[in-house]
Amino acid sequence: GIQVEQSPPDLILQEGANSTLRCNFSDSVNNLQWFHQNPWGQLINLFYIPSGTKQNGRLSATTVATERYSLLYISSSQTTDSGVYFCAVEPGTASKLTFGTGTRLQVTL
Amino acid sequence: DTAVSQTPKYLVTQMGNDKSIKCEQNLGHDTMYWYKQDSKKFLKIMFSYNNKELIINETVPNRFSPKSPDKAHLNLHINSLELGDSAVYFCASSLTWSRNSPLHFGNGTRLTVT
Numbered sequence: 600g601i602q603v604e605q606s607p608p609d610l611i612l613q614e615g616a617n618s619t620l621r622c623n624f625s626d627s628v629n630n631l632q633w634f635h636q637n638p639w640g641q642l643i644n645l646f647y648i649p650s651g652t653k654q655n656g657r658l659s660a661t662t663v664a665t666e667r668y669s670l671l672y673i674s675s676s677q678t679t680d681s682g683v684y685f686c687a688v689e690p691g692t693a694s695k696l697t698f699g700t701g702t703r704l705q706v707t708l
Numbered sequence: 709d710t711a712v713s714q715t716p717k718y719l720v721t722q723m724g725n726d727k728s729i730k731c732e733q734n735l736g737h738d739t740m741y742w743y744k745q746d747s748k749k750f751l752k753i754m755f756s757y758n759n760k761e762l763i764i765n766e767t768v769p770n771r772f773s774p775k776s777p778d779k780a781h782l783n784l785h786i787n788s789l790e791l792g793d794s795a796v797y798f799c800a801s802s803l804t805w806s807r808n809s810p811l812h813f814g815n816g817t818r819l820t821v822t
Contacts, residue, residue: 630808632810634811641815641816642798643813644810644812649808685751694764695753695756698751700748
């Protein structure tokens, strides 16, 4: 099956700093989504982004499908950004999302 | 509030028991899912239903039986619970079965088997 690797696995930032999270995948995809799991365990959909660039407030995401990677940018990080960020992909040959192992982000004061 | 809601939030039970988790969505979505998140936070799909019909059944023990009485509900019944079933179970939904449908999750049910 498709492999999904996220980096870095762990990240500690001071409030106000910027960061880039990366998601590499091993096959072409028709569907890519980014999720944030907050410290209370809730999973929030951030972006549906199989290709191109999208922005939502301080967050933006870019997927370069031909090179099989996606990036999630967090600018001016806040403590509420803490949690685990997951990338999930669906290859063209299957009909289910496969999740990466996540990037655990901690934003400190 | 429009949402995916699942109950209970916490479930603590002994090995060998049978338990159910309920899920409802009022988003008008056609497709619903069950995901399992293990202790290392890894998320894996278990089942998917589209308009009450089973379309994905991953290699899940047949002690797990999903039931969808209508497209707004997808319940999960687990027989003869084992220690290894301890995990967080998430219900989710998407507008359609097609690939351009963002996934929306419920808040999870933490199952602890003792």
